[in-house]
Amino acid sequence: MQIFSVGGAIRDALLHQAVKDKDWVVVGATPEQMTQQGYQTVGKDFPVFLHPQTREEYALARTERKTAPGYKGFTVHASPEVTLEEDLARRDLTINTLALPEAHSGMLAQAHNETANGAFAKVFTAHGIDPYGGLKDLQSKTLRHVTTAFREDPVRILRVARFAARFPEFSIAPETLNLMQEMVDAGEVEHLVPERVWQELAKGLMTVKPSRMFEVLKDCGALKVLLPEVNALWGVPQRAEYHPEIDTGVHLMMVLxxxxxxxxxxxxxxxxxxxxxxxxxxxQAEWPRHIGHEQRSAKLLKQVCERLRIPVECKELSDVVAREHGNIHRSQDLNAASLMRxxxxxxxxxKxxxxxxxxxxxxxxxxxxxxxENTVYAPAQRLQEVLRAALSVITSDIAAQAQKQGLMGPAIGExxxxxxxxxxxxFKV
Known part of the structure; x- marks a missing residue:
């Protein structure tokens, strides 16, 4: 039985980044051997185990065979005969195929430290396993698919876009982008389940350059399938006096x-x-003339949130911002009654x-x-104070006084x- 640290942990350590999650692959073992050594089974679709002390995940080396459309249409084969190279071949990008024997993986946690990183790089050079040229692509800052088996899992389109947003200095290999476009044309993206799409989009939104994710999805044609409402924003002109960038899609990327x-x-x-x-x-025929773009935005985002099953917290905040951002921008022109409304x-x-x-x-x-980009947004501080002023009113005193006057219910609220x-x-004065 051999154990290897694989994938993102090695990649991030070599990029001087903190290692957050460690993935381990076990070669030459059976599920029975793992449980006998105290590992706890957690995998449903394939054998994954929790280490008895660290609780980190250890997966048996496996291969996958495409059996149906979508990302769930796979048959998984895990056995002691599956080699490390065969396991790594099923991964998405070459930079995620790097591996290191467990005996030499002790420095992973400190590898983001500059001194330790140099030492870790030497350890990887001496003992690392790189069957698909991942180190070369890491050094040239290239996102490249491992094999043409990439086309079998449409989630990989989202993952490449997310990695492009996380590592904005990396470029996507032309052959990989072409393969992503072919997958979209073949209808693979249409088989993605909403939960997985949202999971990847959420991760991409939280990267250092989220716009890159959407630009990559647009370039390969996946955005018009997954988020046609967003894809429709490119080519739509803005009012030039407010938006020098002119294009609504470009503006959205700058906002993200x-x-x-x-x-x-x-x-x-x-x-x-x-x-x-x-x-x-x-x-235009789909919208009554009296409905402005804020109201249309609210209706469309409801469709998106329901389709992708976006969490309620995100949905509710988005709804308010879609309807009211124009009024908030112009709030300096509102009187006290309008601000209260x-x-x-x-x-x-x-809330x-x-x-x-x-x-x-x-x-x-x-x-x-x-x-x-570097201007001060004046409404923010002012509207914080407006809310404080409104909340400073002691409602219990007003309610008590109103009740003495014989007022009830809505009259007290007024x-x-x-x-x-x-x-x-x-406050305004």
Whole structure:
């Protein structure tokens, strides 16, 4: 029985990055041998075990054979006869096929340290296993598929796009991009299940350059299948006085990258992705004339969230931002009553903890424009103060006084609303 550290741990260590997850492959063992040594079985589709002490995952070396469309259409074969090279061959990219015997993997945890990294590189040079040229592609910053078996799993299209966003300095090998385009043309992407699409999109949104993921998906044709509402934004002109970049799709990519620059949470980044969907090239006949693009965005993002089963937290924040970002941008022109109505529409009184996220998404939108990247977003601080003013009203006192006057229910609510408007008006002065 031989054990090897494989994939992302080796890749990240050689890139001077902290190793977060370690993957281990066991060659020459049976499930019975693993359980006899104290490993706990966790795999359903193929033999994966938890180490008795570290609780890290150890998978038996395996091969896969395509049996049906989509990413689940595989037959997995794991046995002591499967070699390490055969196991690595089923992986997506060459930079993820690097391996190191367990006996020489002790430095992985410290490899992001510059001194330790140099030592780890020497260890890998002496003992590393690289059957598919992964080290060369790592050094040349190239994302390249391992074998043509890549085409058998459409999730790999999303993974390549995600890696391109995580490592924006890497280029995609032309032959790999061509293969991704062929997979899209063959209809493989249409077989992806919503949960897996969302999982990869969420990871891509949280990278250092999320725009790259969507640009890669657009280049290979997958975006128009997975997110046609987003794909429709390219080629749609913006008002030049507000958007020097002109194109709505380009603007969206700048907004996403601004969300990464400002270290926004996932719900904020999803809201950034969804905020302008209503500007897409949707036939006008489908929309009543009185519905503006904010309302259209809200309707389209509901479709996307339901289709991809996006978490409620992301959906609700996106809905508010899609409907109200224009009003928030123009909030300096609103009077106290209008500001109070804005807070109510955003549910900021009931959920004040969400208000900063709403404002951050709007800031990303405002600064995601050519020449505006380093500007101060004035509405953010001001609207934080507006909410504080509204929340400073002691509602229990107002309710008690109203009840003494014989008022009940909605009438009390109206009194509280009027008090909050006065508090905002005093703040404005």
């Amino acid at each position: 990258d601004m969300s990464a620059q400002l270290n926004a949470s996932l719900p904020v980044r999803v809201a950034c992705l969804m905020h302008d969907l209503g500007k897409g090239n949707t036939p 804005l807070l109510e529409r955003c549910d900021a009184i009931r 004040p903890e969400r208000w900063p996220d709403i404002l951050l998404a709007c800031e990303c939108d405002a600064r995601g424009r050519l020449g505006f 009194k509280i609303h009027e008090a909050r408007v006065r508090a905002i008006d005093q």
